[in-house]
Amino acid sequence: MGEADLNFVSARIKPVTVGIVGPESAGKTTILGAFYLLLGRGALTNGSSYFSRSYTLAGWEAVATNLRWKPGQPPSFPPHTPSAAARAPGMLHLGFRRDDGSLRDLVFADAPGEWFQKWAINEQAADAEGARWIARHADVTLLIADRQALAGPKMGAARNDFQLLAQRAVAESRGRRLALVWTKGDVEVAPAMEAQIRKAVAADSSSVPEFTVSVCPGRGVDPAEGFRELFGWILSTKRAGVDFPTTDVSGHDPLFRFGRR
Ligand SMILES: Nc1nc2c(ncn2[C@@H]2O[C@H](COP(=O)(O)OP(=O)(O)OP(=O)(O)O)[C@@H](O)[C@H]2O)c(=O)[nH]1
Numbered sequence: 001m002g003e004a005d006l007n008f009v010s011a012r013i014k015p016v017t018v019g020i021v022g023p024e025s026a027g028k029t030t031i032l033g034a035f036y037l038l039l040g041r042g043a044l045t046n047g048s049s050y051f052s053r054s055y056t057l058a059g060w061e062a063v064a065t066n067l068r069w070k071p072g073q074p075p076s077f078p079p080h081t082p083s084a085a086a087r088a089p090g091m092l093h094l095g096f097r098r099d100d101g102s103l104r105d106l107v108f109a110d111a112p113g114e115w116f117q118k119w120a121i122n123e124q125a126a127d128a129e130g131a132r133w134i135a136r137h138a139d140v141t142l143l144i145a146d147r148q149a150l151a152g153p154k155m156g157a158a159r160n161d162f163q164l165l166a167q168r169a170v171a172e173s174r175g176r177r178l179a180l181v182w183t184k185g186d187v188e189v190a191p192a193m194e195a196q197i198r199k200a201v202a203a204d205s206s207s208v209p210e211f212t213v214s215v216c217p218g219r220g221v222d223p224a225e226g227f228r229e230l231f232g233w234i235l236s237t238k239r240a241g242v243d244f245p246t247t248d249v250s251g252h253d254p255l256f257r258f259g260r261r
C-alpha cells in the first residue's frame with residue numbers, strides 16, 4: 001500500500017501510523033513478519049481486541065512467507081527491504097475491533113534501513129524522503145536497537161550510528177509515542193553498551209518504554225511473548241486529538257474549551 005492508498009483507510013477514522021526506525025538489517029521487517037504469523041494463530045492480541053480486517057493481506061504474506069516453516073524446509077528471514085525507486089515507505093494495514101465495538105486501524109510503515117542512516121547524518125538528504133515521511137507522520141515510533149550489531153565487531157560504529165539516529169528520532173517525535181525496541185534479543189550485549197543505548201534515547205524524556213523481541217527461543221522464554229507485549233503497547237495508542245474531554249458544561253463555546261493552535 002502506498003501513500004495514495006492511505007486515503008482509503010483514513011476516510012473513516014485516521015489510522016494510527018507506526019514507524020519502524022532503525023539501520024539496515026536491524027530486524028525491522030522481521031518484527032512485522034512475526035506479528036503477522038502470530039495474528040494468523042490468533043495469538044497476537046489477548047483479551048479485548050479482535051482482528052477485524054486488513055487491506056494489505058498480500059503485503060503481509062510477502063513479509064511473513066520466509067519466516068514460515070514449510071515441510072522439509074526450516075524458516076529463513078525476509079529479504080532486505082529494497083530502497084529501489086520508491087520514495088515513500090511500504091505500508092501494511094491491520095484493523096482491530098474492541099469489545100465495545102469500536103474499531104482501531106493501524107498502519108505500519110516499513111522502510112529500508114539505508115533511508116534512516118542517510119536521514120540520521122543529514123536530515124535534508126535527497127534520498128531520505130521516506131525517512132522524513134515516517135518521522136512526520138508516525139503516531140508511534142519504534143526505535144530499533146540491533147543487539148547483534150551492538151555486540152559484533154563493529155559495535156562502536158553501531159553505537160555511534162544509533163546515538164545519531166536516536167537523537168534525530170527523539171527530537172522529531174515531539175511528544176508522540178516512542179519506544180526503544182531491542183531486536184535479536186537472543187544475542188548478549190555488554191551492560192555498559194546497553195546503558196549507553198538507553199541514555200541516548202532517554203536524553204531529554206525520562207520514561208521511554210522498552211521492549212525486547214527475538215525469533216529465537218532462549219532461556220525457557222516463549223519468543224512470542226516479546227512480540228505480543230510490543231503489539232499490545234502499540235494497540236493501546238490513542239490518536240491525539242480524538243479524545244474530547246468530557247464536560248457537563250453545555251453551550252460552552254468550543255473555542256474556549258479546545259483553544260486554537
Ligand atoms: N539472532 C537473530 N537474528 C535475527 C533476528 N531477527 C532478525 N535477525 C537477522 O537480521 C537480519 C535482518 O532482518 P530484517 O528483518 O530483514 O532487517 P531489516 O531491518 O528489515 O533490514 P532492511 O530491510 O535491510 O533495512 C535477518 O536476515 C537475520 O539474519 C532475531 O530475532 N535473532
Ligand SMILES: [Mg+2]
Nearest residue numbers: 028029080081
Ligand atoms: Mg526490511
